[in-house]
Amino acid sequence: MSTTSAWRQQTPRDWEHYVNKQVTVTAHGQQQHRGWLHTVDPVTASVVLVQLGEAAGGCSVSVVMGHAVEQVEVVGEADEETAMRLSSLFRSEAPELRGSVEDVKRRREELRGWLQQNRVPVEEVGEDLLVAGVLTVRPPYAEQDCFSSNQMVLARIQGLLARMPTPAGQSCDQPAADGQQSCDQPAADGQQSCDQPSAGF
Amino acid sequence: MKTPVCVVRLPRGPDPHGRGFDPTSPRYLALCPSSLSTSGEADPVALRTEQRTRAMMRERFLRCLISMANKKIQFLMYEKVKVAAVFGASDIDVLNFQVSDLQTPIGVQTEALIRCQDVISYSFDM
Numbered sequence: 478m479s480t481t482s483a484w485r486q487q488t489p490r491d492w493e494h495y496v497n498k499q500v501t502v503t504a505h506g507q508q509q510h511r512g513w514l515h516t517v518d519p520v521t522a523s524v525v526l527v528q529l530g531e532a533a534g535g536c537s538v539s540v541v542m543g544h545a546v547e548q549v550e551v552v553g554e555a556d557e558e559t560a561m562r563l564s565s566l567f568r569s570e571a572p573e574l575r576g577s578v579e580d581v582k583r584r585r586e587e588l589r590g591w592l593q594q595n596r597v598p599v600e601e602v603g604e605d606l607l608v609a610g611v612l613t614v615r616p617p618y619a620e621q622d623c624f625s626s627n628q629m630v631l632a633r634i635q636g637l638l639a640r641m642p643t644p645a646g647q648s649c650d651q652p653a654a655d656g657q658q659s660c661d662q663p664a665a666d667g668q669q670s671c672d673q674p675s676a677g678f
Numbered sequence: 679m680k681t682p683v684c685v686v687r688l689p690r691g692p693d694p695h696g697r698g699f700d701p702t703s704p705r706y707l708a709l710c711p712s713s714l715s716t717s718g719e720a721d722p723v724a725l726r727t728e729q730r731t732r733a734m735m736r737e738r739f740l741r742c743l744i745s746m747a748n749k750k751i752q753f754l755m756y757e758k759v760k761v762a763a764v765f766g767a768s769d770i771d772v773l774n775f776q777v778s779d780l781q782t783p784i785g786v787q788t789e790a791l792i793r794c795q796d797v798i799s800y801s802f803d804m
Contacts, residue, residue, distance in 0.1 A: 488728065489728055489731040489732040489735060490727070490728055490731055492731075492735065493731050493735070496735070504798050504799055505756070505798050506758075506798070508754070508798065508799070510799060515738060515742065516735045516738035516739050516742070517735055517739075518735065518736065518739040518772065519732045519735055519736050519739075520736065520771065520772060521771075521772045521794070523739070523772065525738070525739060525742050535803055535804045536803075536804050537801060537802070537803045537804070538742065538801060538802055538803075538804060539799055539800070539801035540742070540799060540800055540801070541798070541799040542794060542797050542798060542799060544795065545797075545798040545799065566804075567738070567741035567742050567744070567745045568741065
């Protein structure tokens with residue numbers, strides 16, 4: 478990879494080999510950037526590099542634009558812990574969603590019950606929940622774990638998830654993912670008004 | 679008889695039913711590589727794997743962009759230009775960045791558009 482366009486000519490499968498590896502990227506003007514390669518953008522071939530700080534602390538991110546990349550050299554491999562840190566880097570998980578296996582199972586049952594209460598067909602497929610035949614919810618069953626090719630269904634189900642009451646009787650702290658201000662379905666505990674994103678009540 | 683007036687038609691806007699990303703638009707063809715990198719596999723299984731990889735990597739990149747919002751970014755551009763700004767948004771082709779409070783040697787621009795073609799690299803802290 479000695480010319481700029483050679484890097485951009487590669488396919489996603491080639492780029493995938495660099496993911497989670499420590500690399501040195503030579504950019505235009507002999508600039509060198511070193512870090513853990515988090516991802517390569519398939520559209521622009523830009524390289525996202527992460528320099529990790531101490532364990533739970535922050536880190537710094539540099540991105541080298543695809544058109545400026547001249548060479549990418551692998552200098553190290555990530556161990557399991559680093560790889561896990563890298564893959565969860567930009568995902569903001571609410572603390573209550575990280576839990577033990579039992580917590581995740583319990584959450585799945587709650588979600589299934591909530592969906593059935595709202596007359597949404599749901600069935601279990603292994604670890605996942607198949608909703609209305611078009612949307613899959615994977616563990617840990619948060620809003621960002623919904624996968625569907627149908628945007629309308631995705632938006633509605635994410636909104637429904639945001640309004641799911643937790644066992645303590647309070648609604649989820651996050652506002653509805655689709656930004657809707659009004660509740661068109663009655664909340665499970667019978668409350669009808671839902672005009673603001675709930676802040677817990 | 680009056681001479682007919684030629685009618686000038688404005689160019690068509692983006693397809694309202696699409697997602698805004700039109701690989702055949704003149705803008706995309708002029709500014710982006712002529713085709714997305716693909717191995718052109720005929721084997722559907724290999725194509726599916728490649729698509730999955732592409733989607734996973736693009737998702738990671740988009741999440742990185744989201745996490746940049748409202749953060750102070752250092753841009754390294756050509757001709758040894760270094761500027762700092764607060765990141766606002768990117769367009770879908772990652773051709774332009776909308777930023778605020780762009781610190782330039784001749785002053786601070788409240789709102790600005792940075793061309794990604796001019797940027798070599800950018801960095802920020804999480």
